[in-house]
Amino acid sequence: MHDYRTDNITPLSQRRDRCQGCGLRNICFGILHHAPEADMLERLICRRGPLPAGTVLFEAGEPLERLCVIRVGAARRERAERCEDDNQRVIGFSLPGEVMGLDALYEQRHPTNAVLLQNSYVCELPFQSLQGLAAQVPQLWHQLLRLSGDAVHQNKRTRLAMSQQSAEGRLAHGLLDLAHRMARRGMSAETIDLPMPRQELGNQLGLAPNTTSRAFRYLGEQGWIMADGRQIRLLDVPALADLANWSEPTPTVRSA
């Protein structure tokens, strides 16, 4: 594993395809689309890729220097300490378009590792520069706070599901969560391409590998989902939502 920071940097001068699948739209969620400040933000962003699976974006304890958004790919967030059981470390996953690094603000250093699950393209944004820009565009602060606040809420809900649901319910919750988050970014909510092995998904849901397998089988047998390898099709979202005690607009319903 080598330091990825030195390779695959696309010089800014060569890339002016703003908002074209890059992190800009994701970070700003449309706020700056047509503002002149969008250009300024654009200039602060640094794109990197392709980076191979396994690349460490940042490690726990590292000082927060930049926010990071995956353009294409996915990452796993994990605790720093090696546990006896190596599988008990996954804290969560980061999908394309989701801002990574906000949870580092409290201590000014990253609380977890971030490791790429697939070959990925990422955007980076020095936090210092962002602060500078935000001083001129206060809405940017508001936007970051929105994203962060949402993450709080989502995590609370998932925590509730984890502590109280059956294995099948957890899996349903996990799948709906992924679909929900992908739908937000304009990706298909019906067909999920799991960026991680099934077992790792199960593990993050607190399930043993074989329990995960059985839960997948169960959902398939009920006709709620169609699973083919890592391709998961959600056939009956309402049923899944019911099973998972999901209590918000289901993934197919786009939120504003």
Added chain:
Amino acid sequence: MHDYRTDNITPLSQRRDRCQGCGLRNICFGILHHAPEADMLERLICRRGPLPAGTVLFEAGEPLERLCVIRVGAARRERAERCEDDNQRVIGFSLPGEVMGLDALYEQRHPTNAVLLQNSYVCELPFQSLQGLAAQVPQLWHQLLRLSGDAVHQNKRTRLAMSQQSAEGRLAHGLLDLAHRMARRGMSAETIDLPMPRQELGNQLGLAPNTTSRAFRYLGEQGWIMADGRQIRLLDVPALADLANWSEPTPTVRSA
């Protein structure tokens, strides 16, 4: 249950005891202590109390109008929908000094109810006004983002504990979490006065009432804690931390 907004409002003109156990210090965490802007923030804050236990501070779906900080007391956060099992609704607890409402930013409306567990004193801060002040003191945005980001991380950790730990481990985690959060606000980390019934704490940890009781007994028998009613003394924090797979500075170690 009546609308609490109309009673027990202390006119601002009568209260100039700034930073004296009020939410100001809590929200600003010392940032504005000596700045002239502290006065401005001070003027925006509205204190209320005493409010009786059971008071609904806000309900899910309500638009976000103000942030709220408990000065004395505690609150329970719960889902809006009535489940078959009424106990499966607790999302979390809010302790004195913790900002409530940031999770409402994404949708601009509160995702959960907030109900007082005890007779409490609270501070309120209209979000509009806060935005105005933050425009002049950008550090305030940063501070809010810090708090929110920290909440994200804490919730992720708890989620991990919930999904993978034994009953005793969960309880240990829950107690350490409370102690940790109280210690941050300068309260004792050794002796916890549970603001909620034990069973409700257990419930939030995904434990049945009788399992909660047994877990308490176990921790007591090991000599890790001394429990007398709602008074819990943490006798062996390292042991608890080990059991809970706690992986951060233990409550007695004050973080900067």
Added chain:
DNA sequence: CGTACTATTGATGTAGATCAACAAAGGTGG
């Protein structure tokens, strides 16, 4: 063609939910 890694399936044991009874504490009204 072997060595990982990932997934499936069966057999077994156990942690904890559930059911049920009871005890202690706090409130309320007579």
Added chain:
DNA sequence: CCACCTTTGTTGATCTACATCAATAGTACG
């Protein structure tokens, strides 16, 4: 003051969901 009820906590007995152990494929990759 005491009878009464509600809330909260404890303890035992049973039952089940899931972890665990173990074996076997299927795939990918060197």
